[in-house]
Amino acid sequence: MTADAPVDGSAEKLRRLQTVTDAALSRLGLEDLLAELLLRTRELLGADSAAVMLLDPSGSELIATAASGLEREVHQGVRVPVGRGFSGTVAARGEPMAIEHVDHTNVLSPVLLAEHIESVLGVPMVVGGRVIGVLYVGTHTHRRFTTDDVELLQLVADRVSLATQARMSRLDRAAALALQRSLLPARPPAVPGLDVAVRYVPGAEVGVGGDWYDVFDLPSGHVGIVIGDVAGSGLRAAVVMGRIRSALRAYAMETADPADVLTRLDRKVQRFEPDAMATVVYAVVDPDLSGVTLSSAGHLPPVVAAGSAPALAEVTPDLPLGAYPEASRHNTRLPLEPGTALFLYTDGLIERRDRALSDGLKQLVGSVRAAPADTICAEAMAALLYDRAPTDDVAVLAVRRA
Numbered sequence: 001m002t003a004d005a006p007v008d009g010s011a012e013k014l015r016r017l018q019t020v021t022d023a024a025l026s027r028l029g030l031e032d033l034l035a036e037l038l039l040r041t042r043e044l045l046g047a048d049s050a051a052v053m054l055l056d057p058s059g060s061e062l063i064a065t066a067a068s069g070l071e072r073e074v075h076q077g078v079r080v081p082v083g084r085g086f087s088g089t090v091a092a093r094g095e096p097m098a099i100e101h102v103d104h105t106n107v108l109s110p111v112l113l114a115e116h117i118e119s120v121l122g123v124p125m126v127v128g129g130r131v132i133g134v135l136y137v138g139t140h141t142h143r144r145f146t147t148d149d150v151e152l153l154q155l156v157a158d159r160v161s162l163a164t165q166a167r168m169s170r171l172d173r174a175a176a177l178a179l180q181r182s183l184l185p186a187r188p189p190a191v192p193g194l195d196v197a198v199r200y201v202p203g204a205e206v207g208v209g210g211d212w213y214d215v216f217d218l219p220s221g222h223v224g225i226v227i228g229d230v231a232g233s234g235l236r237a238a239v240v241m242g243r244i245r246s247a248l249r250a251y252a253m254e255t256a257d258p259a260d261v262l263t264r265l266d267r268k269v270q271r272f273e274p275d276a277m278a279t280v281v282y283a284v285v286d287p288d289l290s291g292v293t294l295s296s297a298g299h300l301p302p303v304v305a306a307g308s309a310p311a312l313a314e315v316t317p318d319l320p321l322g323a324y325p326e327a328s329r330h331n332t333r334l335p336l337e338p339g340t341a342l343f344l345y346t347d348g349l350i351e352r353r354d355r356a357l358s359d360g361l362k363q364l365v366g367s368v369r370a371a372p373a374d375t376i377c378a379e380a381m382a383a384l385l386y387d388r389a390p391t392d393d394v395a396v397l398a399v400r401r402a
Contacts, residue, residue, distance in 0.1 A: 031066070033163050038068035041156050045149055047137035049117065052125070052160060053080065053087050054133035057236070062087050062134060064109075070138070073111045080108050087134040090122040094131050096154065097122050098145045102138070112138065119143035123154045125161040135160055184395070188215040191223050193289050195400040197373035199381055203233070203348060203393040210237035210278065211346045211395035212245055221287030222256045224249075227299065227344035227397050228280035240276045244269065244321070248282065258282045258295035259329040262321070266297070266329075269322040277322040281315075281344055285336065289401050292336050295329055297321050300350075300361070303343040304334065305370040312365060313342075341400035343368050343376055348392030349384050360384070373398040 038050040049069030053062035062080045064073035083092040085108030090097045098121045099106050104113060112120070115138075122136030135157040188196045198213050210230025217223050226248060230241045247268050251261045261282055269276055281302060283294035294302075294313075298320030301312045313334060319327040334342075350360030367383035368376055376398040385394075 034066035034160065035068065037156055037160055038066060041135075041137060041153065042068055044152060045121075045137050046139075048140045049115070049138045050136070051138075052133060052135050052164075053078075053091075054125075054164070055082070055091065055131070062091055065133070070111055070115060070117075072115070073109060076111065078109050078111060084108060086112075086120060087122055087136060090124055090134045090136070091131050094124045094126065096124075096150045098150075100142060100144055116140060119145070121145040121149060121153060123150065123157045125157045125164070127161045127165045132161060132165065184212055188213075188397075189217070191215065191217060193402055194223065194285070195373040195402050197377045197398050199377045199394070199396045201348075201381075201385075201390055201394045203390050209233040209348075209393040210241040211348065211393045212241050213344070213395045213397040214245060214249070215397070215399070216249060216252070218252060218256065218284075220256055223285040224252045225283040225285065225292075225342075225344070225397065225399055226280065227302075227346060227395060228278055229299070229346045229395075230276060230278040232276075233393070240273055240278075243273065244276075244278055244280075248280070252282075252284075256284050256293075257331065258284050258293055259331045262295050262297050262318075263329050266321045266327060270325050273322065277320050279317075279320045283342070283344075285399075289336055292334050292342065293331050294334065295331050297329070298323065300345065300347060303345075303365055303368045304340065305343065305368050305376070306337060306340040307370065310365050310368045310370075312361065336401050338401050339370050341368070341370050341373065341376055341398060343380060343396070343398045345380070345396045346392075346394060348390045348394040349380070349396060351392065353391075370400070373400045376400070 034052055041050045051067040051070045051073055052065050054065045056063055060082055062082065064078040067074050080088045082088050086099060086106055100119050102112060102117050102120055107113065117138035118141055120136055120138045122134050124131045125133040125135055135153065137153060184200050188198050196215055203209065210232060212228050214226040230237045230244065244265065248261060248265050251264045255261060262280060279299040280297045281294060281299040283292050285292045294315065296315050296317040298317050301315045303310055304313050315332045318329045350364050351357060352360065364380060364384060367380045377396055380396060
């Protein structure tokens with residue numbers, strides 16, 4: 001082909017595809033990747049602006065997340081309801097859309113109007129068959145976008161979607177793990193007369209979730225002990241866990257009745273966390289350490305180890321938090337003789353796809369003995385997780401009367 005020969009259409013198309021799938025882009029962080037892809041997209045399509053709008057966690061609004069030439073949308077936090085306006089329609093339909101003449105009747109973003117954008121082309125960002133956002137470009141002059149323009153923009157959207165999802169998942173995991181570590185100190189507070197130890201391990205498959213433990217002394221002289229598990233995984237579960245943990249502590253300051261605390265906590269979850277569900281065991285140790293009163297919101301029973309053989313505590317669980325409004329709750333009373341130990345845990349410790357739950361409970365009971373709390377935790381973790389990492393996150397807490 002001579003220098004003056006026209007560029008073959010397929011060769012030009014291949015060149016354009018390679019420009020937005022450059023391997024070097026994979027090494028960029030999310031913000032830099034979006035900025036570079038949007039800049040390249042503007043150049044390839046001859047556009048004056050480009051922007052990414054991502055769905056909020058509720059899936060009801062698009063939020064301006066990255067832009068090139070329309071940075072004011074990001075700076076001003078522009079939001080567009082799904083199903084309304086230009087980008088909202090693209091997200092609702094899940095298909096490309098072009099507008100040759102932009103005005104207040106077909107767009108909602110005040111920035112598009114203020115920047116005198118004349119024509120726009122938008123495509124959905126899709127991951128796993130689910131729309132997660134919208135990528136669009138705009139021009140200051142009238143433009144009739146071609147089929148090739150749509151195909152190229154959709155290619156960029158696919159690349160942006162995968163990169164965004166992967167990097168946001170890593171960010172969520174890091175943030176959730178940081179939140180877990182801030183709420184779950186490695187060493188519980190010292191309580192006179194009680195030997196306490198804890199462990200937390202994030203799941204190998206689902207990652208950080210909503211498991212937590214807590215130990216705190218109360219003005220009445222009682223000691224509160226908590227193990228709980230918020231359904232789900234990731235940052236959302238960790239955030240909900242943090243709110244539930246704080247609320248439980250606040251209610252515990254007002255009453256030494258575990259069932260009353262969980263009743264109040266359930267009302268809070270029903271009202272302010274309508275999509276959340278959690279299982280919890282809340283136990284209150286007497287000031288003289290002679291006994292413990294506990295209430296279970298759908299959680300697995302603790303293991304009791306005293307002078308005799310260890311056994312599951314005879315606790316009938318009530319409904320989980322968030323399961324049913326005004327669920328009734330009751331207490332169970334257990335003696336706490338010197339040397340007696342309680343071992344509390346979340347289901348990630350005993351659940352496996354290849355065995356029944358009852359078998360996991362049996363193995364757990366066989367691994368617990370009346371020993372120092374740290375030894376109890378170490379031996380239980382070794383017995384149940386001896387040959388593999390946990391798939392779900394695991395929290396355990398052992399408390400022994402000295």
